[in-house]
Amino acid sequence: MTPKRILITGAAGFLGSHLCDRFIKEGFHVLGMDNLITGDLKNIEHLFRLPNFEFYHHDVSKFIHVPGELDYILHFASPASPIDYLKIPIQTLKVGALGTHNCLGLAKAKKARILVASTSEVYGDPLVHPQSEDYWGNVNPVGPRGVYDEAKRFMESITMAYHTFHQVETRIIRIFNTYGPRMRLNDGRALPAFIGQALRGEDLTVFGDGSQTRSFCYVDDLIEGIYRLLMSDYAYPVNVGNPDEISLREFAEEIIRLTGTTQKIVYKPLPTDDPKQRKPDITKAKTLLGWEPKVSRADGVRITYEYFKSLPSEELTKQPKEFKSLH
Incomplete structure (x- = not known):
């Protein structure tokens, strides 16, 4: 039997590479696509020898051509860390808008089902807690984080428009903080930042007073949720994340205990529009997908x-990528 063909954009990134692994394992023919601005070929080099994996070095903000039939599309191309999207704000907006438009057009032409990767950042600095899918959010469109938040909000809007107007089979996942192997140590997010500082013998930097909360989901759990949502028949947004909430100060203390570092916590001013609370309401994922996280934070962080x-x-001291100026 001919295997189903799936296009995964952002394939060389943290989540994209794990998705490539999962769909290869499930027997799909995987077409990975990435422009490698934030992705790294090292994440997928183990797949290049496989006959059911192809790689396209391409920017999805430009017209996408994929020969042959296509059954599924996973649109995961986007900068996802503050260090990246604050340095390349226009590229971030373009991949959320033009890139999503191109992927949806391809899905329409190929009659493929498409799942787009949205984010808990669509809730902004939330005024309700925990965040459920019917909450519309508290987002500053002209603040520094607006380039990412609003790109993802537009992504959701155009995806629903293609669903209702063109009858494209669409799925929308709202991803909460996720971690695991293949994250970049220098991407600015709390977990790799804390572990990187501990490994370098530096003090751990907490922004604000550390009372702001996050909910960390291990990557294997997230990938399972993505797979189940893609194979479901539900077109509206679904939160996927781990509701086990912890303050960043407590999390830094956990990392200190895990790594055995003698360094201390230092506090710096809170960045503009940094969310004070982040915790998913996963009732919908449980009900519709039969999904909930299985990996404890202690186990996942240790791995x-x-x-x-x-x-x-040299990875420990590697600086974030320098990006070309963008138009």
Whole structure:
């Protein structure tokens, strides 16, 4: 039987590479696409020898051509860390708008089902807690984070428009904080930042007073939720994340205990529009998908720490990528 063909954009990124692995395992023919601005071929180099994997070096903000039939599309191309999207704001907006438009057009032409990767950032700095899918959010469209938040909100809007107007089979996932192997140590998010600082013998930086909360989901759990949502018949947004909430100060203390570092926590001013609380209401995922996270934070963080420890020493001091100026 001919395997189903799936296009995964952002394939060389943290989540995209894990999705490539999962769909290869499920017997799909995987077409990975990435412009490698934030992705890294090292994440998928183990797949290049496989006959059911192809790679396209391409920017989805430009017209996408994929020969042959296509059954599914996973649109995961986007900068996802504050360090990235604050340095390349226009590219971030373009991949959320033009890139999503191109992927939806391809889905329409190929009669493929498409799942787009939205984010808990569509809720902004939330005024309700925990955040459920019917909450419309509290987002500053002209603040520094607006380029990411509003790109994802537009992504959801145009995806629903293609669903209702063109009858494209669409799925929307709202991803909450996720971590695991293949994250970049220098991407600015709390977990890799804390572990990187501990491994370098630096003090751990907490912004604000550390009372702001996050809910961390291990990558394997998230990938399972994505798979189940893609195979479901539900077109509206679904939260996927781990509702086990912790303050960033407590989380930094956990990392200190795990790594055995003698360094202390230092506090710096809170960035503009940084969310004070983040916790998913996953009732819909439980009800519709039969999904909930299985990996505890203690187990997942330990696995991730072992991964970071195994990296070459130069990775610990590697600086974030420098991006070209964009038009």
